Amino acid sequence: MKKSSLVLVIAFLISACGATATEPPSIATVPPEALATPVCISPEPTDADIDRALTYTEDLFSGTDWERTYTVGGGRVSVTWSNGVEAAIAYLEAMIFPCTYEEPDLNNFFNAENWQVIFANYESYQSVAECKTDTGLRLYQFSAVDSGFTYNIKYWVENDTETRIIGMMIVFPAESTALMDEYSNNLFPELTSCK
Numbered sequence: 001m002k003k004s005s006l007v008l009v010i011a012f013l014i015s016a017c018g019a020t021a022t023e024p025p026s027i028a029t030v031p032p033e034a035l036a037t038p039v040c041i042s043p044e045p046t047d048a049d050i051d052r053a054l055t056y057t058e059d060l061f062s063g064t065d066w067e068r069t070y071t072v073g074g075g076r077v078s079v080t081w082s083n084g085v086e087a088a089i090a091y092l093e094a095m096i097f098p099c100t101y102e103e104p105d106l107n108n109f110f111n112a113e114n115w116q117v118i119f120a121n122y123e124s125y126q127s128v129a130e131c132k133t134d135t136g137l138r139l140y141q142f143s144a145v146d147s148g149f150t151y152n153i154k155y156w157v158e159n160d161t162e163t164r165i166i167g168m169m170i171v172f173p174a175e176s177t178a179l180m181d182e183y184s185n186n187l188f189p190e191l192t193s194c195k
Contacts, residue, residue, distance in 0.1 A: 040099040041163055043075040049164070053077035053094040056166060060186050061090050086176060087149070090183070093167040100162050103136070110140065110157060122146045129194035139191050143174070150174040156188055
């Protein structure tokens, strides 16, 4: 019995020598997207997101001339400060990208179509400049017209975490350049202007 088992094993090994083996694909041949599946988070803002948005500017817009409102939902926390005395607005969006983002994602997000949505309530708008720092902080500058008045607009985009960005916009009448520069310097001293 042992002899017949030994003969079968030897026969199996000899026949296997002539067979073509199929190897599983190596890691190098597997497409990268099949190797790593991003771990996505919920797009709904958390209490921490709300706190971050409400405290982001610290007390910069806390004077009696500024009124604050905010909304939560749709993958973002939006905070608006309006100043009727200065005819100015500050607007912050803490946006959630549930599956992370990279620079190309931001390039695709902040495009001509997105700006049309953002400036839909203005009679007209025009891009003036855009720039960014080595750390990825972006600044987009616009001029816009509303009710016959011209406004200067600065819109910063800051990488906040792997899944969150901060969009911060300030709008001031064109004649309030010095005041706008003061707020710009308080918000983002490393990038107050693209000039």
